[in-house]
Amino acid sequence: SDLACSVTEEQRDPALKEMTYDIGYGEQTTLVYVEPDMDSMYNGNAPAKHKVVPKFNGLSVKFINMSNKHVRLSWEPRPGGTPNPMNKIAPFEASGTASFPTHSFIMTDPDTDKLLQRFAIQEYPENIYAYDPYIVEGDEKATEKNLNKHLSKKEKEFYRKWRDSLAFNEIYRNFTGRSYLANYLRDPPRHFLWSGEYFGQTHWVETSETHFVMTPPKSALGQLKTSKKRSLKEGETVALEEYRAPGQATMNMTLKVLSVAPRVFEIPNFLSQTEVDHILDLAGGVQLSRSSVGDVGHGYSKAENKKTDTRTSFNAWVQRGKSPIVDAIYRRAADLMRIDEALLRNRDSSERPDWPTKGSLAEHLQLVHYDPGQEYTAHHDFGFSDLSDLQGARFATLLLYLNDEGLVGGETTFPRWVNAETFDKLKVKPEEGKAVLFYSQLPDGNLDDFSQHSAEKPRAGEKWLINLWTWDPKYH
């Protein structure tokens, strides 16, 4: 695109370092993410040498089923206590959730309820828990014999892939301090990522999707076909120009680094008052339903919809084509993330054939409403992929705050942000029109465990917010 921004030359992400490794196929080299040290996070002025251990000790846990049978995963409030069934994991697939050290999980045979293995969750970075009924520890020969006895050729290949993934995880963790939560070896994100080198660092980017400052008449706000390129009226550079900030061909958006690890940015005035009002207007016309959470690993449309106590808010989905204003918000968001807007809608094969899918890489806007006392406890927006090569996963989350008046509390918090000052969480205060951008993926393609976040309870007032999730890449 010809929109200007503060990145003048494309360079390798400053947090990527070369790592040489050998998982049994000879020496190989790849780029991995290494967290910047304290001094660089504070641009040379770190208040202390070492990072503070966060008070919050939760982590993302990944369970791998390395057997050729389905297993049932259950959570035990205490080891040996009554198990709470979670989900079935298919042969050679993985599943996961946010958890805490000392929590206990079990895998059982779904037909007989026979206990297969119990997992006691350890402290970060002990994120990965595998059920492998074939391995004979320290005896390659006996293991091989087992594999040949129980697995087909194809199944042995799947098994091998997980063994490779576990072997890579060991090396990756020694080098970077983090677990490899993706499957070996995930490509780096295909999208651009803003760098986040130090607190307060700013980037800027231009957009031609300027603010709406007047609400167009209802007749101009009909449904759009977002699978098509937009057709504009004669002389227009953007839709409904006459209702936008006058005399402005473009506007600049500023991203300020709130956290380096995870990479969190805030963008003031992303939405105008008119746009906020329009969305809240739409909310009046859409049916809000109790929010659900699910493992998004296999695509959100197939997510298991479970109503739980971890998420007590209400939500609704708003499609990009709902109105030209919603469409403009997607286009502006695309400019903000430096992603082609065409990737955030369905395309025909002539548009961006360089991408592996024709489906939109963005989800519908998720409109969320919290009353006092409602919350979304600490979670990750990513899910775990099966052994497919593409490993589609949520890449970025854009949060748009729609109100602040009368709202007390209700912050978005990042309890595991790396810093040298406090063990308390990073709190982002909702401000009308403000956006927060964070990445669920690291620039090396791994999932970012530190992207864990929560929505605090409003203590007074209500909270309205939008989630816009972008995938890398969604493949359904």
Ligand SMILES: O=C(O)CCC(=O)C(=O)O
């Ligand atoms: O409400 C917020 O501040 C965050 C919401 C969130 O994390 C989510 O819906 O996934």
Ligand SMILES: [Fe+2]
């Ligand atoms: Fe979230």
